[in-house]
Amino acid sequence: KVKLSEELWSETCWEIGESRFDPDQAITAGSNFMIGNGYMGYRGTFADDRAGQYPALVVTDTYDNADGTWKELVTAPNGLFTTISCQGKDILWRQGGFREYERRLAMRWGEWSARAQWDTPGILVEEERFCSYDDLHLLTSRTRITALGEVALEITTGIDGTVWSLNGDHFSSLSLEEGPDCLEASCVTGEQGYHLVLREDARLRSGPEGEIEPCRRTALDGTLCRVFQVSLREGQEVVLEKRVVLYSSNDLRDTTKITSDAARGPLPSLAEVRQAVAAGLSRAVARDWNLLREAHRRVWQERWASADIMIGGDPVAQTLIRYNLYHNVIAAPAHADHLPLGARGLSCQAYQGAAFWDQEVFNLPMFLFTEPETARRLLVYRYRTLDGARKKARDLGYRGAFYAWVSGDTGEEICPSYFFRDVLSGRRIRNHFNDWQIHVSPDIAYTVWKYVAATGDQEFLYRYGAEILFEVARFLASRVHYRPGLERYEIIRVLGPDEYHENVDNNYFTNFQAQFVCRYAVETYDTLAEEHPQTVRGLEERIGLEKSERDAWDDIARRIYIPAPDSETGLIEQFQGFFELEDTRPEVIKKRLLDPGEYWGWPNGIAVETQVSKQADVTQLFMLHPQACSREVMKANWEYYEPRTQHGSSLSYAVYAICAAWIGHGEEAYRYFLRSCTVDLLNTGKAVSGGTFIGGIHTAACGVAWQIVVSGFAGMYLTRDGFGFAPHLPPEWESLSFRLKRWGGTLEITLHRRAMTVKALPENPRDIQITLGSAEVSVAPGGQVALPLEG
Amino acid sequence: KVKLSEELWSETCWEIGESRFDPDQAITAGSNFMIGNGYMGYRGTFADDRAGQYPALVVTDTYDNADGTWKELVTAPNGLFTTISCQGKDILWRQGGFREYERRLAMRWGEWSARAQWDTPGILVEEERFCSYDDLHLLTSRTRITALGEVALEITTGIDGTVWSLNGDHFSSLSLEEGPDCLEASCVTGEQGYHLVLREDARLRSGPEGEIEPCRRTALDGTLCRVFQVSLREGQEVVLEKRVVLYSSNDLRDTTKITSDAARGPLPSLAEVRQAVAAGLSRAVARDWNLLREAHRRVWQERWASADIMIGGDPVAQTLIRYNLYHNVIAAPAHADHLPLGARGLSCQAYQGAAFWDQEVFNLPMFLFTEPETARRLLVYRYRTLDGARKKARDLGYRGAFYAWVSGDTGEEICPSYFFRDVLSGRRIRNHFNDWQIHVSPDIAYTVWKYVAATGDQEFLYRYGAEILFEVARFLASRVHYRPGLERYEIIRVLGPDEYHENVDNNYFTNFQAQFVCRYAVETYDTLAEEHPQTVRGLEERIGLEKSERDAWDDIARRIYIPAPDSETGLIEQFQGFFELEDTRPEVIKKRLLDPGEYWGWPNGIAVETQVSKQADVTQLFMLHPQACSREVMKANWEYYEPRTQHGSSLSYAVYAICAAWIGHGEEAYRYFLRSCTVDLLNTGKAVSGGTFIGGIHTAACGVAWQIVVSGFAGMYLTRDGFGFAPHLPPEWESLSFRLKRWGGTLEITLHRRAMTVKALPENPRDIQITLGSAEVSVAPGGQVALPLEG
Numbered sequence A, B: 001k002v003k004l005s006e007e008l009w010s011e012t013c014w015e016i017g018e019s020r021f022d023p024d025q026a027i028t029a030g031s032n033f034m035i036g037n038g039y040m041g042y043r044g045t046f047a048d049d050r051a052g053q054y055p056a057l058v059v060t061d062t063y064d065n066a067d068g069t070w071k072e073l074v075t076a077p078n079g080l081f082t083t084i085s086c087q088g089k090d091i092l093w094r095q096g097g098f099r100e101y102e103r104r105l106a107m108r109w110g111e112w113s114a115r116a117q118w119d120t121p122g123i124l125v126e127e128e129r130f131c132s133y134d135d136l137h138l139l140t141s142r143t144r145i146t147a148l149g150e151v152a153l154e155i156t157t158g159i160d161g162t163v164w165s166l167n168g169d170h171f172s173s174l175s176l177e178e179g180p181d182c183l184e185a186s187c188v189t190g191e192q193g194y195h196l197v198l199r200e201d202a203r204l205r206s207g208p209e210g211e212i213e214p215c216r217r218t219a220l221d222g223t224l225c226r227v228f229q230v231s232l233r234e235g236q237e238v239v240l241e242k243r244v245v246l247y248s249s250n251d252l253r254d255t256t257k258i259t260s261d262a263a264r265g266p267l268p269s270l271a272e273v274r275q276a277v278a279a280g281l282s283r284a285v286a287r288d289w290n291l292l293r294e295a296h297r298r299v300w301q302e303r304w305a306s307a308d309i310m311i312g313g314d315p316v317a318q319t320l321i322r323y324n325l326y327h328n329v330i331a332a333p334a335h336a337d338h339l340p341l342g343a344r345g346l347s348c349q350a351y352q353g354a355a356f357w358d359q360e361v362f363n364l365p366m367f368l369f370t371e372p373e374t375a376r377r378l379l380v381y382r383y384r385t386l387d388g389a390r391k392k393a394r395d396l397g398y399r400g401a402f403y404a405w406v407s408g409d410t411g412e413e414i415c416p417s418y419f420f421r422d423v424l425s426g427r428r429i430r431n432h433f434n435d436w437q438i439h440v441s442p443d444i445a446y447t448v449w450k451y452v453a454a455t456g457d458q459e460f461l462y463r464y465g466a467e468i469l470f471e472v473a474r475f476l477a478s479r480v481h482y483r484p485g486l487e488r489y490e491i492i493r494v495l496g497p498d499e500y501h502e503n504v505d506n507n508y509f510t511n512f513q514a515q516f517v518c519r520y521a522v523e524t525y526d527t528l529a530e531e532h533p534q535t536v537r538g539l540e541e542r543i544g545l546e547k548s549e550r551d552a553w554d555d556i557a558r559r560i561y562i563p564a565p566d567s568e569t570g571l572i573e574q575f576q577g578f579f580e581l582e583d584t585r586p587e588v589i590k591k592r593l594l595d596p597g598e599y600w601g602w603p604n605g606i607a608v609e610t611q612v613s614k615q616a617d618v619t620q621l622f623m624l625h626p627q628a629c630s631r632e633v634m635k636a637n638w639e640y641y642e643p644r645t646q647h648g649s650s651l652s653y654a655v656y657a658i659c660a661a662w663i664g665h666g667e668e669a670y671r672y673f674l675r676s677c678t679v680d681l682l683n684t685g686k687a688v689s690g691g692t693f694i695g696g697i698h699t700a701a702c703g704v705a706w707q708i709v710v711s712g713f714a715g716m717y718l719t720r721d722g723f724g725f726a727p728h729l730p731p732e733w734e735s736l737s738f739r740l741k742r743w744g745g746t747l748e749i750t751l752h753r754r755a756m757t758v759k760a761l762p763e764n765p766r767d768i769q770i771t772l773g774s775a776e777v778s779v780a781p782g783g784q785v786a787l788p789l790e791g
Ligand SMILES: [Ca+2]
Pocket: A499, A649
């Protein structure tokens, strides 16, 4: 059983915290305790931390390439920067030396707090901060300093412009200046020429009235600050409030056309950006800090009302699930429909702030059933980036939409061709994530299906979904190969989800997804032609859609090769020839490493010629298509592939957890659930490897936690008229409760050990049918049913 | 200009020789001076050499796997082993220290000779030897020892059983015994259990009558010898004659069914093999040594009558061409139609004694026009190994015949999956010569076409050729992929001739050959159906041939993608995406090597992501299909690819030489001709690398020398009714003369600077038409024509 430090959860199960400070965990803790609002992320570091402690204010929609290789989000100057000196001596969090330390993240409110007490000189410092969900451009903190004896304080606060940046310095210019009643950082990115303006307002008060004036400005070591000097007697306190507002050029640009940077029209002037910042800061300064927080908390309250999962009898699991849902929420650009949900969210620049297939398969389903408008926006993002996907297809000799493996603002491929090095020779390795890992395209089209099925949002289908779908089907039609002798279509030279094996053929996952999408494209075409012909006509005009294409997709759907389960063993081959590879185990081949830093995969890594997989692959398909095969076949495959899987990707545990729940491997399901939910929280591995930062929040693991609980343990599945359930709760759990949205309505599901109750909100627009075993009941708006569970 | 040591050629241009002994060149000289007869090869080492000097008696049809990886021919015990001691001191060739040394190879007669004179004690030793073409199982030598003062000699001669073997000890048992009037080595191979029996007869005479009896036997250090003691006065001499006869089990087995070892029926008993050896030795002993040689020479005389090329005015080129033709001849198992011509012939075990595509494309054409029965036998070998090729296709999921990349006796693939190591990590590399380098199959079918076209041998086509052709076409039909969107067939994931680039698509060479073969298969099918329906019926029964297959081949031939020359530059892309690779040069990337021993190719070598090719590829296609494109396009491509080609394969120079002649790059043609012809002769590179023997005769370079001269410089090409010529003689050459066979008739072609004469032998069965520029003349049997050449 996973050991979770007691400090990591509180009685309320709404917080994580630590009361022991470990400077070696700076990276992990900075990620775990981060705050954010989908527009910006601010790492859970301390106010006086410098670049060496990896603080970061990561801002969305600022993709820029500084080093010629990595296009990534930029980190803004740190507007919360503050240092305290007391009796002439610097009090630095990062140096520890305090008594009664604690750092907390209140998931319920998206608020970070820390407190510590220093003995000599005696002061107590308490800080709280949040990225506002009421005004996404606002980052604010409040720090209370209480004297435990007579002390002379010097508080230096302002902006730290010495930005920590992963891959090069993104700013061709960065100036720190005094603004009107504030300090200002004004930056221009080197590649794209975006402006980024950040203004900071700081006020120090002793008591409700006594505002203290700063005694001077200081500009040391890349910072611009004001200095407050104040003497306190024992028990006296001062409170520092900081309000930081920031905008980038892109925040003022048209967001409906982001097919390329040029398509968004000209960049606004610096004056325009500055004006937006000034207005934002005036609004924030005009409001009491508590009211700012109130407005922010109201948004969180709303979100948790739909998103929260309540687990009775297992406080660790309860805390973990909230921690994971929290991080999925703050990573999501729910305010926009032109931005991706990054694989590391806004926790740092790693993974370029960009979307992978993770977005649709791991992050999105939680939103689909709790906040469908966010799921919709993430899919509209895929619509807005269709031109990038079309360009990639064209560049590689295909048609339609070949979505980027790494997708930023324009949807053009920003995954470099070289990103690993052979540590033995120092030579770079050509990995083919950017041209062979094609399943991202059908994965997105599959999610269009799922979204439309769950929400009934036909308008989305007409305006966006159909075009995505048909362009993906078109891509697949240009990508498949027909084998005349075998009279079947094949998909050659791909990477499946298991990324150690590149250059494989007829990957079960990829072929199945391709078939599903071609079939769905044909059905959709036929339905639209019948029921909404103007959509078809529009696509004929806009993308040159032809009826013959529909027929080609139909032929592919009928004749594409789908590896079948072996009639005796039930095993499905991950890809052609997989079973002929050396049959061994991750722990065995690990001993073959000549250097612990060696890459295990293509082309020469230790896993390549073996059946050791990086992550779930056949099992991954089951997660998306629980009905793809019988439970017996699923079980056989789970049991075969599980010991051969390294879980070298954070995506893997969840998949094994979900399928384990389905096939009755309850203990394994719970074990994998815990592993998946603690990928970041218990991360004791290196966060910097060979000088490269590899930390940050694994947002896919966070998002998929919802699926483990709801799809896995509760066994929820979509039916035509509602939801089905096949619960397999861990024995630890006394109850499980969550909400599900469908067709604009909301259900509240509660599972006890012996019964399931389903409550429909009164405002639901229609009845929703519930299937449980052989029972089928309809729940009317405002209604409630209770169904017995088999022991 | 290539510098060729004066010693390497004699006035007659029929010999190579050396008068300086360099023990460091033991491997190269051992290969260059080797003798052989297509049944056995005996390296040009010295009689007293031990394993450290790499002597070897390599015997065909003895494929055996000793180390679990390499199936290769075995090396037999050395029956010519002899040491001389004089005045109690060992006289060893390998230690040098002689005066008046020379070693010679008489290409005219396939005879090796050496002589050396030692001062103290003074003796002159002269040895000559040959592998008999009159009795292929006979290896014989004669050594004359002349006293230059008064000397007491001890001559120890017999069999050295300490065999040098490349990849493991092939003999599970090896016994050296005294036989009836001879010594005998009797061996059993470990994997296959083949017997190999070798008997040696040695006689020492002083003068014609005075046979000297040995004084004792000795069995030291893995040898079994008899010892002669003799004292000579100044000017006196003794002569040692040795006759060695050997047979292996396979020499007595059925050779018409070698589809698998089992198909050849049971192994003969040791007694049977011994009986064959005994009979052979009796015959040899019964004949005077001079008569043995006479019989042997008669065969050579015959062969040279058809094979010789005479070059006037350039003795170096004259010697070189004969040296190369010689090695192609002795490598060819002209006595059999179930054996391959090895890539290193019988010069050593390297390349497993096995055939590559080299056999058809490089070795065979010389025979096709000078000794067509040998060409036929090599193709019948491909027929007899069809089951191996069918098995390979089946094992890899295809139909028809996928010929082995490395083809031994049964035609099953004996190319290991791993044969290179990454010198930086010590890890083995998975190269895909054995499963992706598919062009060998169409290359063989193409050669069926060429053979039938040149000889008119319809009987071959009915019995063997059609089945090869259809099985290859069937394989191709199962190997191609159809791209529905592009409405074309493609060939995906291959290695073309340039082996540094694996995993490429639509390799021009491969696709062109595949199209040619499909087209030829359709034509052949149609012609046979019309003119020889019993062949079609036979194939319907035997291999389940169907008319629908013919239609599928037709469709492939019509719609396979053949990269076209760029309309502006004329360039043809070697494979899809080649021109997007880094455009650099071999000498540039060579500097990127971290270790001189690194493999340049797939998957991680320095050439992989560049346009640097190992060897001719687009140009290689031109060599096979001179009419594939215009001379301008050929020129553009030659000039583009030539500086990007490393010539890391011995096959490359010749291709560039031939095409250079065609496009008017005369100097380059001559330069590449010399480089190609001296691959072995001037080999100054390492012959042992990392403990691995990489020496041996490059038989493909030897065989293709004929093509450089006849197809390249003389510009010979096949026409429907005879031959065409487009001569481009090097300016050094005053004349060029050679014979060509077609339809059973022979022409003697002589080119002077101003005229070409063509003489038809009186026994020719029909007229042969000659095309020269716009001139067309018919040469009747016994006739002669002279045609003027344009200056
Ligand atoms: Ca990944």
